[in-house]
Amino acid sequence: MLFGGGAFERELIHEGGALVSGISAPRGKQMLSLSAMRGYRKKAVVCKPGGDPSPESDHPGSLISDLPASLTAVQLTPRRWLNLQEYQSKKLMSDNGVKVQRFFVADTANEALEAAKKLNAKEIVLKAQILAGGRGKGVFSSGLKGGVHLTKDPKVVGQLAKQMIGYNLATKQTPKEGVKVNKVMVAEALDISRETYLAILMDRASNGPVLVGSPQGGVDIEEVAATNPELIFKEQIDIIEGIKDSQAQRMAENLGFLGPLKNQAADQIKKLYNLFLKIDATQVEVNPFGETPEGQVVCFDAKINFDDNAEFRQKDIFAMDDKSENEPIENEAARYDLKYIGLDGNIACFVNGAGLAMATCDIIFLNGGKPANFLDLGGGVKESQVYQAFKLLTADPKVEAILVNIFGGIVNCAIIANGITKACRELELKVPLVVRLEGTNVHEAQNILNNSGLPITSAVDLEDAAKKAVASVTKK
Ligand code: GDP
Ligand code: MN
Secondary structure, eight states, X not given: OOSOSHHHHHHHHHTTTHHHHHHHSTTHHHHHHHHTSSOOOOSSEEEOGGXXXXXXXXXXXXXXGGOHHHHHHHHOOOOOEEEOXXXXXXXXXXXXXXXXXXXXXXXXXXXXXXXXXXXXXXXXXXXXXXXXXXXXXXXXXXXXXXXXEEESOHHHHHHHHHTTTTSEEEOTTSOTTOEEOOOEEEEEOOOOSEEEEEEEEEETTTTEEEEEEESSOSSOHHHHHHHOGGGOEEEEOOTTTOOOHHHHHHHHHHTTOOTHHHHHHHHHHHHHHHHHHHTTEEEEEEEEEEEOTTSOEEEOOOEEEEEGGGGGGOHHHHTTOOGGGSOHHHHHHHXXXXXXXXXXXXXXXXXXXXXXXXXXXXHHHHTTOOEEEEEEOOSSOOHHHHHHHHHHHHTSTTOOEEEEEEEESSSOHHHHHHHHHHHHHHHTOOSOXXXXXXXXXXXXXXXXXXXXXXXXXXXXXXXXXXXHHHHHHHOO
């Protein structure tokens, strides 16, 4: 919807922006389940092409009112990719021959001051480190305006860092209250004579990587795509053959790099592409991909996302995962191999598998209720996980009922049933509990629940379960 289609639209699909693009496209529901295959993140972050995330409010989606089920989807932005902070991405880039500014990272104002002195630069740029973009125009809860500051005085770096670290930075891509800043980057500032945009994305349409660039960088690339689509250039890359010199050269030219800068830009583009492959990225975005008056091509900003499927062979990168921007409950859930997503309603959903999670949320909506959260148990289940799951779900004060919807394929329903009864007793469950189990060993599971003497409402199928759960909260 934001772009005319092609690579951009596909990328929206990749990025979980799918959920949004899916709403404006008739494929809404299909996208929803596709996008939800692995992992989710509740953040109101919907990645734009090239990945700068944008707030969902940017995407009102006129069809929302017709598609209550898909509305859920907008709220459930899936997290399918590891996202690193700028300083982490830039470290990877500089280690691989990509030109970035010299920098230090600091987590106190004093460290920032020391770093600024150590840099011994003509000018310094101080940048708050959060995963969202649009920092330049952001505002801190301390009152400070701007998440990116230029100064010549190291002392000012210290003063500004004091107003950044520990405060929330709100940008148009963060939730309203902003995101807490724990670290700042202190870098050598360079003059910028021209700002272009460059991204490398995994593109579904071309079944492989695509280079996306625009001579109009620095600004909101979506805006460029909307107003000047002719200024967006793409190069599909054959993943077997790799990037061709001619492609890198053509992109450099399209970005407006002239004379010797053209070769330099092409070289940077190739290095970025090689990095993209090497680290199993799904996206490398550089905005601005800039030019200095001294004739250098420099990556001034960096955003890299990684394919979670590659975790097994990218251990060092995944070890950098900064979970500090997660909600505490998400991290707590992750400790038990559970995936937690908070939502706005009052019915907690305890499910196994992404598809079932989506279906459960949808059917609650269709029956007039609203999910409070969902907790995905995944595949290999232990009784203790069920207990922890209940503990997490009931800790949420907005939960007025719990709906368990588990399909036992690999999962043995009896284990679930034992976990449920144990949790109910130990946690002295105060809210109505509706349970729908299906699949492996379901009869034994039913017996366990029925003989438990606990006030558990059984449901025969998903529809029945949703109706009973919704009824249990509306009765009150
Ligand atoms: P974003 O707002 O989160 O995308 O953060 P960026 O890293 O892109 O910084 C925002 C803007 O600050 C950039 O578009 C540049 O215009 C400017 N900026 C960042 N670093 C430098 C620098 O070293 N020198 C100059 N002159 N401007 C910079
Ligand atoms: Mn930027």
